[in-house]
Amino acid sequence: MKEFYDQLNRKIALKEVPKRIVSLVPSQTELLVDLGLREQIVGVTKFCVHPECLRKEKKVVGGTKQVHFERVAALEPDIILCNKEENTEEMVAELEKIAPVHVSDICTIDDSLDLIGQYAEIFQVACKASEIIEKIKSEKQCFQDDAKRFPERKVAYFIWKNPWMVAGKDTFIDHLLKLNRFKNAFLEEDSRYPEIALNELEKKEVEVLLLSTEPFPFKEKDIEALKKEVRVGCIQIVDGEYFSWYGSRLTAAFNYFRKVQAILS
Known part of the structure; x- marks a missing residue:
């Protein structure tokens, strides 16, 4: 039996490398x-839409907030992988009756690199994990050098409408906004994903609205509708996967951020 700790410092005991x-x-x-x-x-x-055909190969056990526990149990897993933000405490408690559960907790790129390192140890894939970690570190460093030339812009990053919701403090999204020299207008709210009124945008002197493609799939029609309601210099749809997915997606995120900066300039 070998013991590991997840990102909530919860002990996980595994008999062997999970298969x-x-x-x-x-x-x-x-x-x-x-x-x-x-x-x-x-x-x-x-x-789990990436890779695109994976859901056809594997058993779909539900969503991130609601899972069919009987489907999970029927798969006889050696380990179940969760996340503090994506999955509920109640889910994790129920899943632990089936198999050991690893819970990640990601607010920064360093947290993401730590997670990759934990997976490297648990699943014995140190070589490949090291490649991904070094790629992310290299891409991040190059981007930070480029970002010194980016103007600082005050932004609101929308994740939902009806009600309007934005990414706030202590979120991975905000961490990536900072790397882009975007100043998040809603860091003083108590909630990590606060509900807001559109009239707050002008009060906070927001310069750019970023509309994420997920979890709410904002479209061009939403830009046109917002232009009629708010006075903001720029409204842009951005790929939410690059601003909220961690792990290996980060190897391509920084090139995407450069494209966003080019559009806004």
């Missing part, structure tokens, strides 16, 4: 595949 994995977090599912663990994945959520 049957259920992943309940889309970005972590993508990471597993890039770590060479595709064959070991037996269960995923309906939101």
Whole structure:
């Protein structure tokens, strides 16, 4: 029996290297595949869209907030992978009756690199994990050098409408906004994802509205509707996966951020 600790410092005891994995977090599912663990994945959520055909190969056990526990149990997993933000405490408690559960907690890129390192140890994929970690570090450093030339802009990053919701403090999204020299207008709110009124945008002198493609799939029609309601210099749809997915998605995120900066300039 070997013991590990997840990112909530919860002890996990494993008899051997897990051969049957259920992943309940889309970005972590993508990471597993890039770590060479595709064959070991037996269960995923309906939101695990990368790689595109994976859901046809694996058992879909539900969503990130609601899972069919009987489906998970039937897969006889050796380990179940969760996330503090994506999955509820109640889910984790129920899943622990089935198999050991690893819970990630990601607010920064360093947290993401730590998670990749934990997976490297648990699944014995140190070589591939090291490649991904070094790639992310290199891309981040190059981007930070470029970002010194970016103007600082005050932004609101919308994740939902009806009600309007934005990314706030202590979120991975805000961490990536800061790397882009975007100043988040809603850091003083108590909630990490506060509901706001559109009239707050002008009061806070927001210069740019970023409309995420997820979890709410903002479209061009939303830009046109907002232009009629708010006075903001720029409204832009951005790929939410690059601003909220961690793990191996970060290897391509910084090039995407450069494209966003070019559009806004």
